Amino acid sequence: MVKITLPDGNIKEFENSTNALEIARSISEGLARMCVAAKINGVLSDLTTTIEDDCEIELLTPKNVESLEILRHTTAHVFAQAMGRVFPNAKITIGPAIEGGFYYDVDCDELVESDLPKIEAEMQKIIKENLDVKKSFKSKSEALEFFKDNEYKTEIIESLSAGTLSEEEKGEGSVIGDEFQFYGQGDFSDLCRGPHLPRTGLIKAFKLEKITKAYWRGNTENKQLNRVYGTAFWKKSELIEHFEMLQEAKKRDHRIIGKKMDLFMTHEYAPGMTFFLPKGFQVYRTLQNFIRDLYKKYEFKEVMTPNMFNKKLWETSGHWEHYKDDMFVFDVEGQEFSLKPMNCPSHCLIFKNDFRSYKELPMRIADFGALHRNELSGALSGMTRVRKFCQDDAHIFCTMAQVEDEIAKCLEFVDYVYNDVFKMDYEIELSTRPEKRVGSEEVWDKAEKSLAAALDKTGKKYEICEGDGAFYGPKIDFRIRDCLKRVWQTATIQLDFNLPDRFDLKFQNENSTEEQPVMIHRAVLGSLERFMAVMIENFAGKFPLWLAPNQVEIINVADRHQDYCNEIKTKLVESGFRVETNFDNLGVGKKIAIARDERKPNYTLVLGDENIKEGNVSVRTREVVNGRNVEFTSSIEEFISRLVEERDSKSITF
RNA sequence: GUUGUCGUGGCCCAGUGGUAGGGCGUUGCAUUGGUAAUGCAGAGGUCGCGAGUUCAAAUCUCGCCGAUAACACCA
Numbered sequence: 001m002v003k004i005t006l007p008d009g010n011i012k013e014f015e016n017s018t019n020a021l022e023i024a025r026s027i028s029e030g031l032a033r034m035c036v037a038a039k040i041n042g043v044l045s046d047l048t049t050t051i052e053d054d055c056e057i058e059l060l061t062p063k064n065v066e067s068l069e070i071l072r073h074t075t076a077h078v079f080a081q082a083m084g085r086v087f088p089n090a091k092i093t094i095g096p097a098i099e100g101g102f103y104y105d106v107d108c109d110e111l112v113e114s115d116l117p118k119i120e121a122e123m124q125k126i127i128k129e130n131l132d133v134k135k136s137f138k139s140k141s142e143a144l145e146f147f148k149d150n151e152y153k154t155e156i157i158e159s160l161s162a163g164t165l166s167e168e169e170k171g172e173g174s175v176i177g178d179e180f181q182f183y184g185q186g187d188f189s190d191l192c193r194g195p196h197l198p199r200t201g202l203i204k205a206f207k208l209e210k211i212t213k214a215y216w217r218g219n220t221e222n223k224q225l226n227r228v229y230g231t232a233f234w235k236k237s238e239l240i241e242h243f244e245m246l247q248e249a250k251k252r253d254h255r256i257i258g259k260k261m262d263l264f265m266t267h268e269y270a271p272g273m274t275f276f277l278p279k280g281f282q283v284y285r286t287l288q289n290f291i292r293d294l295y296k297k298y299e300f301k302e303v304m305t306p307n308m309f310n311k312k313l314w315e316t317s318g319h320w321e322h323y324k325d326d327m328f329v330f331d332v333e334g335q336e337f338s339l340k341p342m343n344c345p346s347h348c349l350i351f352k353n354d355f356r357s358y359k360e361l362p363m364r365i366a367d368f369g370a371l372h373r374n375e376l377s378g379a380l381s382g383m384t385r386v387r388k389f390c391q392d393d394a395h396i397f398c399t400m401a402q403v404e405d406e407i408a409k410c411l412e413f414v415d416y417v418y419n420d421v422f423k424m425d426y427e428i429e430l431s432t433r434p435e436k437r438v439g440s441e442e443v444w445d446k447a448e449k450s451l452a453a454a455l456d457k458t459g460k461k462y463e464i465c466e467g468d469g470a471f472y473g474p475k476i477d478f479r480i481r482d483c484l485k486r487v488w489q490t491a492t493i494q495l496d497f498n499l500p501d502r503f504d505l506k507f508q509n510e511n512s513t514e515e516q517p518v519m520i521h522r523a524v525l526g527s528l529e530r531f532m533a534v535m536i537e538n539f540a541g542k543f544p545l546w547l548a549p550n551q552v553e554i555i556n557v558a559d560r561h562q563d564y565c566n567e568i569k570t571k572l573v574e575s576g577f578r579v580e581t582n583f584d585n586l587g588v589g590k591k592i593a594i595a596r597d598e599r600k601p602n603y604t605l606v607l608g609d610e611n612i613k614e615g616n617v618s619v620r621t622r623e624v625v626n627g628r629n630v631e632f633t634s635s636i637e638e639f640i641s642r643l644v645e646e647r648d649s650k651s652i653t654f
Numbered sequence: 655g656u657u658g659u660c661g662u663g664g665c666c667c668a669g670u671g672g673u674a675g676g677g678c679g680u681u682g683c684a685u686u687g688g689u690a691a692u693g694c695a696g697a698g699g700u701c702g703c704g705a706g707u708u709c710a711a712a713u714c715u716c717g718c719c720g721a722u723a724a725c726a727c728c729a
Contacts, residue, residue: 113658212724213657220726224657227724255722259665268702268720322729341729376655376727377720385728470729489728558686590691597690608688620689631689 003054014051021047021198024059034061036202037070037195044070046135046195062234072097073171074133074197075123075206075232076104081188082122083228087111092190093152093216093225096171100242100485101231105214107152111226116208119228123206130201131185135194143180143191152216153191160191166217205239206232252483254536255382260598261541263549264383272380272387274529279549282578286547287528288368290421291392294524298413300366300394305346307370311336316502317345326373339372344496344521347395348503351517356507361517362398362406368528369393383533384488390528396520397505400446403518407454407476407493410522414478414491415458417524421650424538427487428460429477431468438472439497447495447518448474472498478526483537490526490534495519542622544652545602545643552643553601554581555591557608564612568605568636575640577647592620603643 004012020038024031039058060067076095095104147153160173174181174193183192208230216222233239258264263280314320328339347365418424433444473495479487496519509515525531554565572579582591595604604620616633623630
C-alpha cells in the first residue's frame with residue numbers, strides 16, 4: 001500500500017506503485033487533463049514518475065507558478081528539436097528555463113536573427129504534432145554514443161559522471177546509479193534532469209526573442225556560442241502582455257528619463273563618468289543629505305579623505321596585489337599613485353592616527369569620497385555601472401562582541417531607507433566563507449553566526465550563498481531591481497578580518513592589553529549613482545516631493561498673468577520649494593503636456609484671471625482618478641502647508 | 655575584455671555610391687489663449703575620428719573612439 005497525502009490533508013491509498021497522473025485521474029479526468037507536473041515531497045517531478053513510497057504530493061496545473069518554469073524548459077527542448085530540423089549540423093549544448101523565459105546555447109555559426117521565424121514555424125509543427133514527452137535512460141557508453149558528434153554534450157556527460165556540474169548547469173542532466181536520464185519527443189532526445197510537460201501540445205504561446213553570444217560554460221577561453229532567448233506562457237494574452245510590459249519598461253530607462261528631464265549627461269571624453277546637471281545634482285545632493293541626517297541618529301561621524309594615494313598604501317591594504325588592474329595608476333614625481341577605488345584603507349589610517357581605547361568603540365566613520373574603478377569598457381552601463389562614483393560608505397571598528405549589535409543597527413538602517421522611505425523591495429543574500437580566505441575557522445564561525453543571528457532577528461527572508469563571501473570576511477548583500485527586473489547590488493554589510501591585520505590596528509581593552517578590532521564595511525544606498533538610476537526607474541522620473549528637482553511648475557494663461565505667477569512663485573520659494581515657471585507663448589494644454597511628459601513637477605499651478613480675482617491658486621496634482629488628474633483650488637497659504645506636510649513626511653505619491 | 659548592433663543639427667530619426675533631409679526643440683514676428691500640442695519666417699550639420707577604395711563616400715573596406723545588448727568581470 002502507498003499512502004498519498006494531498007495538500008488539503010486528504011489521504012489516498014494505492015496498491016503497489018502509482019504516479020501523479022493516476023492520482024489526478026482518481027480525483028477527476030478533468031484534473032488529469034489539466035495537470036502538467038507534480039511536486040513529490042516538495043520536489044518537482046514528472047506526472048509519470050513512479051511513486052512507491054508514502055509521500056506528500058501536490059498536482060501542478062498552469063495555475064501554479066512552478067508550472068511556468070516547466071513549460072519554458074519543455075519549450076526550450078522543442079526549440080532544440082526544431083533547431084536540429086532546420087540546421088542539421090547545429091550542435092545543441094545547454095538550455096535552461098530562466099526568469100522570464102528560457103535560452104538555449106547552440107554551436108551554429110550560420111544562425112542569424114532572421115532565421116528565428118523559420119525555427120518558430122518548425123516548433124509550431126512539433127507542438128501541433130502533440131508528441132508525448134518521454135523519459136528514458138542510457139548507460140554512459142550509450143549516452144556517449146548518442147552524442148558522439150557533439151563535443152559539448154560529451155563534456156556534460158563526463159562532468160555529470162564526475163559530479164562537477166556547476167550550480168547553473170544542474171538542470172542539464174542527472175545520473176541515477178550508472179543511468180543517464182534522457183527526455184525526448186518524437187525523433188528528439190536530450191540529456192536532462194527534467195521535469196517536463198507530458199505532451200508538446202500543451203505549449204500554447206511562445207516566442208523566440210533574440211540571439212546573443214555566450215561563452216561555452218561561461219569561460220572566456222572557450223568558444224562563443226549562439227544563445228537563443230525565448231519565452232513561453234500558458235496563454236497568448238499573457239505573452240502579448242509580457243512584451244507590452246517590456247515596451248513600457250523601456251520608457252522608464254534612467255538614461256532616457258535623465259535626458260528628457262535634464263538630470264545628467266555623459267561625454268565620450270569621460271566614459272563611465274556622469275555629469276550631473278543642476279536638476280540631477282539637486283536629487284543627488286538631497287539623497288546624500290538624507291543619509292547625512294540619518295548619520296546623526298545612527299552616530300556615524302563623517303570625514304573627508306584624499307582621492308589619490310601612494311602605491312604604498314595599496315601594498316599595505318593588499319589592493320595592489322589583488323585589485324591593481326581595476327585601479328587608475330599614474331606617476332607623481334617618480335612615485336606610483338592611484339585614485340582610490342574604495343575608502344577602507346584611508347579609514348584604517350584614521351583609526352591608526354591615535355592611540356585607541358575600547359571606550360572609543362564602536363567607532364563609526366562615514367565618507368562620501370569619490371571612488372574611481374577602471375571597469376572594463378564592456379561592463380559600463382548608464383549610471384548603474386560606472387568608473388567614477390560615490391558611496392554612502394562607512395566603516396565601523398568594533399570588538400567581535402559588538403558585531404552582532406552593530407550589524408542589527410545596520411540592518412535597521414537599511415530597512416528604514418528601502419522599506420519605510422522608498423517603498424522598494426529588496427532581496428537579501430548572506431555569503432559565507434569561500435575556499436580562499438584569511439582568518440581562523442573560529443573567527444569565521446563567530447562572524448557567520450553573528451550575521452545570521454542579526455538577520456534572523458529581523459524576521460526577513462534571506463538567501464544563503466555558500467562560499468560567496470569575500471576572502472576577508474562574510475557579508476550581507478542587498479539587491480534591488482531596475483525597470484527590466486535586472487538585479488543590482490546596492491546596500492552591503494561586510495565583515496573584514498584582513499585590513500585590521502594588514503594595518504596592524506589595535507586598541508587597548510579593559511585589561512589594558514592590546515586587541516585587534518573587527519572592521520565592518522557598510523553602505524546603505526551603495527553607489528549613489530546606481531541607486532539613483534534604479535530609483536529613477538522605480539519612480540519613472542516622478543520623484544516624491546522631498547526629492548523632486550521641480551516640485552511646483554507655474555503656468556500662466558496669458559502674458560498679463562505673469563506678475564501674479566511670479567508673486568506666487570516668490571511665496572513658494574521663500575517657503576523653501578523648488579519652482580519653475582513656463583511663460584512660453586503656448587496654449588495652456590500644451591504647457592501642461594510638457595510639464596507632465598518632461599519636467600514632471602509634483603504640482604502644476606495654472607494661473608489666470610479667475611485666480612487673480614479670487615486670490616487663489618488652481619492646482620493640478622499627479623494623482624489620477626478615472627483617467628483624470630485630480631485638481632483643486634486653494635489659497636496659497638493652504639497649498640504651502642500641504643506641501644510642507646508632504647515634504648516632511650517623505651511620503652511617496654504617484 | 656569578447657561578439658553583435660549602432661554613431662547624421664540640442665533631442666528623436668529617415669537617407670545603400672552622385673548637390674545633407676523630416677519631426678520636436680530653439681530664435682524672431684503675429685496671435686493673449688483656461689487643461690494633450692496656434693500660424694508664418696529664420697538659425698542651426700566638415701554625417702564620431704583617421705586612413706583607404708573610387709571620377710565621386712554619410713553610404714564600401716580597415717583601424718581607433720564612444721554607446722548599446724549579451725557573455726565574462728564586479729578582490
